[in-house]
Amino acid sequence: MIDGKREGNDKSNSTLATMRAYSINLLNQAFKEYYFKHTEMVEAPDAIQEREFGYSRFDGTMIRHLSMRDRNELIALLIMNVPADVYCSAAYYTSPTRPMEEKGLKAADLIFDIDVKELKPRCSSIHDIHLCEECLKPIDDTSSICECGSRRINHVTMPCDECISLGKREVKKLAEMLEDDFGVDKDNIKVYFSGNYGFHVYVKGRYTMLDSAARSEVVNYLLGRGVADAIRKRYGKMLREVMKGNRSGNGDWKGRGRRRESRSRRSVNRDDKDEKDDDYHSDVITTSHGYDESLAADGGYGWIGRIVRYLCSNDVSMSMKSIEDAILALSARVDPNVTIDMHRIFRLPGTLNSKSSLAKVPLPRLSDIDSFNPLIDACLISDREVDVYVIDAPRFTLKGNSFGPYTHEEVKLPLYAASYLICKGIAYAKRK
Numbered sequence: 001m002i003d004g005k006r007e008g009n010d011k012s013n014s015t016l017a018t019m020r021a022y023s024i025n026l027l028n029q030a031f032k033e034y035y036f037k038h039t040e041m042v043e044a045p046d047a048i049q050e051r052e053f054g055y056s057r058f059d060g061t062m063i064r065h066l067s068m069r070d071r072n073e074l075i076a077l078l079i080m081n082v083p084a085d086v087y088c089s090a091a092y093y094t095s096p097t098r099p100m101e102e103k104g105l106k107a108a109d110l111i112f113d114i115d116v117k118e119l120k121p122r123c124s125s126i127h128d129i130h131l132c133e134e135c136l137k138p139i140d141d142t143s144s145i146c147e148c149g150s151r152r153i154n155h156v157t158m159p160c161d162e163c164i165s166l167g168k169r170e171v172k173k174l175a176e177m178l179e180d181d182f183g184v185d186k187d188n189i190k191v192y193f194s195g196n197y198g199f200h201v202y203v204k205g206r207y208t209m210l211d212s213a214a215r216s217e218v219v220n221y222l223l224g225r226g227v228a229d230a231i232r233k234r235y236g237k238m239l240r241e242v243m244k245g246n247r248s249g250n251g252d253w254k255g256r257g258r259r260r261e262s263r264s265r266r267s268v269n270r271d272d273k274d275e276k277d278d279d280y281h282s283d284v285i286t287t288s289h290g291y292d293e294s295l296a297a298d299g300g301y302g303w304i305g306r307i308v309r310y311l312c313s314n315d316v317s318m319s320m321k322s323i324e325d326a327i328l329a330l331s332a333r334v335d336p337n338v339t340i341d342m343h344r345i346f347r348l349p350g351t352l353n354s355k356s357s358l359a360k361v362p363l364p365r366l367s368d369i370d371s372f373n374p375l376i377d378a379c380l381i382s383d384r385e386v387d388v389y390v391i392d393a394p395r396f397t398l399k400g401n402s403f404g405p406y407t408h409e410e411v412k413l414p415l416y417a418a419s420y421l422i423c424k425g426i427a428y429a430k431r432k
């Protein structure tokens with residue numbers, strides 16, 4: 001609870017409870033208005049009768065195992081119940097309302113989740129906030145305990161353009177691998193902003209028939225799991241021979257020219273100086289011994305071709321270390337569990353995310369991804385002004401307008417900015 005002794009922060013528990021009630025009321029109004037005005041945004045899934053639906057309320061209760069006859073029934077549920085979050089199964093079931101083991105799984109959309117938080121963006125230390133859930137004091141992001149003794153810390157993400165771009169980069173890599181390596185048609189890939197801090201990528205078509213084990217293999221491939229080991233096993237001996245050849249001055253990597261050769265010699269000298277037993281981690285490999293023919297073939301798809309193209313285009317010498325770095329840079333950082341679990345329910349496109357009050361919205365085309373700005377395009381709450389008490393907020397931008405920073409102060413904000421902060425747990429409504 002709020003520390004009553006702290007100056008400028010002396011809200012009693014009853015005031016806090018009232019402000020919480022006001023906040024839920026305000027969010028309820030904001031969400032209701034959205035569902036009234038933006039019905040067209042809500043995407044009913046294909047084969048709607050075969051899907052399981054679920055929703056949560058602002059009091060935290062969750063209702064699952066629902067089914068919908070059609071889009072009208074779905075819209076009626078949104079407008080009448082004004083859920084905090086709405087979900088729909090990736091799966092198609094024979095009986096979606098039955099308990100899980102009796103639902104009768106028929107197929108499931110192949111869905112990938114990219115969580116920007118998991119990409120550990122460097123800018124998060126600038127804009128993210130860590131608040132104690134008990135006493136509401138800000139906490140150092142390296143600390144896991146508040147001075148009040150509580151370990152309940154709310155890590156509030158406040159995305160900026162930079163970290164959103166990180167997420168977009170993963171989406172692009174994922175889409176490229178799906179198209180190039182799995183032969184997925186561009187039209188069968190649909191990208192959504194998740195409504196808070198990530199992206200969902202849906203794949204339709206024949207991939208809906210993959211079972212969980214096959215999905216797991218797809219994920220391992222996308223993450224580049226086992227690629228470094230496979231290269232080490234298959235090419236390790238060759239790499240070591242290449243290294244020896246290089247040290248005795250044999251040729252250079254086919255087609256790489258003189259600049260590469262002179263740089264390589266410098267690197268080799270350095271290697272000689274502090275050489276260890278482990279050749280894999282030596283800095284440079286430049287001679288070919290057929291390596292380039294088998295690996296660098298132009299247009300070669302799959303991991304090997306991709307790695308070689310990456311090393312060439314970044315002018316990086318080939319070594320196990322550079323190969324491992326390339327795999328890390330090239331892999332699509334999807335959350336494995338989300339894709340593998342076929343029974344999972346996903347936020348329904350066009351509905352609001354109660355962690356932010358932003359909507360889960362589709363990107364019209366994959367090629368639009370660079371111009372897509374979720375802090376504008378997914379911010380669809382109205383802009384009438386409301387009074388809020390902000391505990392702590394960095395400077396943030398929504399709909400192209402900048403706000404803050406605020407620390408323990410009362411401010412008037414447009415409803416979209418107020419609901420954004422309230423959803424993130426760093427502000428309260430001042431009035432009903």
Ligand SMILES: [Zn+2]
Nearest residue numbers: 132135146148
């Ligand atoms: Zn505390």
Ligand SMILES: [Zn+2]
Nearest residue numbers: 123160162163
């Ligand atoms: Zn950022």
